[in-house]
Amino acid sequence: NDKVMGSPSQRLLYMRTIFSYMWDDHDWLGNNQDSEDEGAATVAKLAYNLGIPNYPLGSSSAPAADAAKYQAFTIGTVRFIVTDLRSESFRSTEYYPGRVYSTEQKEWLFNELAQAANYDFVVWVTTRSWTEPVKIGSDSWGGFVSDRDELSAYIAATVGAGPRNLLVLSGDNHMVAFDDGSSTDFSGQDVNPGGFP
Numbered sequence: 754n755d756k757v758m759g760s761p762s763q764r765l766l767y768m769r770t771i772f773s774y775m776w777d778d779h780d781w782l783g784n785n786q787d788s789e790d791e792g793a794a795t796v797a798k799l800a801y802n803l804g805i806p807n808y809p810l811g812s813s814s815a816p817a818a819d820a821a822k823y824q825a826f827t828i829g830t831v832r833f834i835v836t837d838l839r840s841e842s843f844r845s846t847e848y849y850p851g852r853v854y855s856t857e858q859k860e861w862l863f864n865e866l867a868q869a870a871n872y873d874f875v876v877w878v879t880t881r882s883w884t885e886p887v888k889i890g891s892d893s894w895g896g897f898v899s900d901r902d903e904l905s906a907y908i909a910a911t912v913g914a915g916p917r918n919l920l921v922l923s924g925d926n927h928m929v930a931f932d933d934g935s936s937t938d939f940s941g942q943d944v945n946p947g948g949f950p
Contacts, residue, residue, distance in 0.1 A: 758804065773807070773808065773824070773826070773833065773835055773878070774805050774807070775822065775823075775835050775836070775837060775878060775880055776797070776801070776822075776837075776839055776840075776880070777839065777880040777881075777924050777925050778839065778880075778892060778925065781797060781839040781840070782794070782797060782839075785892040786839070787839065787842040787843055787844050788839065788840050788841055788842055788843065789843065789844075794840055795819070797840070798818060798819060798820070798821075798822070798840060799818055801822055802817060802818055805822075807822065807824055808824040808825065808826040808835075809824060810822060810823065810824050811823045811824055811825065811858065811861040812857060812858070812861075813857075814857055821837040821840045821841050821854070821855065821858055822837040822840065823835060823836050823837040823854075823858050823861065823862070825865055827872070829873075830872055830873040830874070831872060831873060831874045831875070831876060832865070832868070832869075832871075832872040832874070832875045832876070833875075833876050833878065834862065834865045834866075834875065834876070834877045834878065835878045836854065836858065836862060836877070836878065836879055836880070837854070837858065838853050838854060838879060838880050838881050839880070841853075841854050841855040841858060842854065842897075844890055844892075844896060845889050845890055845891070845896045845897060845898070846889065846890060847889060850897070850898065850899045850900075851896055851897045851898075851899075851900070852897070852900065853881065853894070853897040853900045853901075854900070859900075859904075862877075862904070863904075863907055863911075866907065866908060866911050866912055866919070867911050869911065869912045869915065869916050869918055869919060870915050870916045870918075872916075872918065873918065874918050874919075874920055875912070875918055875919050875920070876919075876920050876921070876922060877919060877920070877921045877922070878921075878922045878924075879894075879921060879922070879923050879924070880923075880924040880925055881893050881894050881897075881923070881924070881925055882894065882895075882923050882924070882925050882926050883901070883921060883923050883937060884923075884932060884936050884937060892925065893925070901939050902939050902940070902941070905937075905938060905939035905940040905947045906939075906940040906941065906942065906947065907947075908940065908947040908949065909938065909940035909942045909945045909946055909947030910940075910942075910945065910947075912947075912949070913940075913942075913945040913946055913947045913948075913949075914944075914945040919949040920949065920950055921937070921949055921950070931950070932950060933950055934948035934949050934950045935948060936948070937949050937950075
């Protein structure tokens with residue numbers, strides 16, 4: 754971290770570029786790691802607070818040092834929603850459906866999406882791949898099926914039934930791809946599908 758932050762080229766990049774940063778597996782606690790190691794999670798959250806500029810956090814129940822790092826901000830008429838899908842997640846198993854975020858973060862995200870009509874576009878940043886197939890223990894949303902289905906149904910009922918202005922940036926695939934929305938609907942609804950580009 755000191756080597757990166759002390760680099761003259763990195764310093765210039767951070768001074769000249771506006772960015773929002775959210776960790777994913779490789780910069781959280783290691784490849785495909787979730788929040789099972791509470792001690793390491795506490796240290797990671799503290800390091801984020803010390804070294805990463807951020808917008809006001811969405812969590813209101815925990816002190817900033819212990820809070821998940823989800824946040825939202827507006828630039829012009831575009832709302833950006835950045836979810837923290839590492840620091841509160843627990844991988845699915847044969848006996849447990851997994852949890853990608855806390856109830857508090859889910860309610861915050863649903864509230865943000867409910868306000869989509871107030872913006873020309875809403876850009877949701879999810880560090881986990883959305884379109885992966887269902888697979889127990891998967892690091893993608895395919896390993897958190899109940900959370901993905903519930904969120905997709907909510908998107909269909911709110912954004913899909915109204916402004917249809919949601920765009921999603923997804924990470925962790927190590928590639929560049931685009932979906933027009935035909936592969937992103939997991940709502941099971943026909944009237945207002947929840948697909949998004």
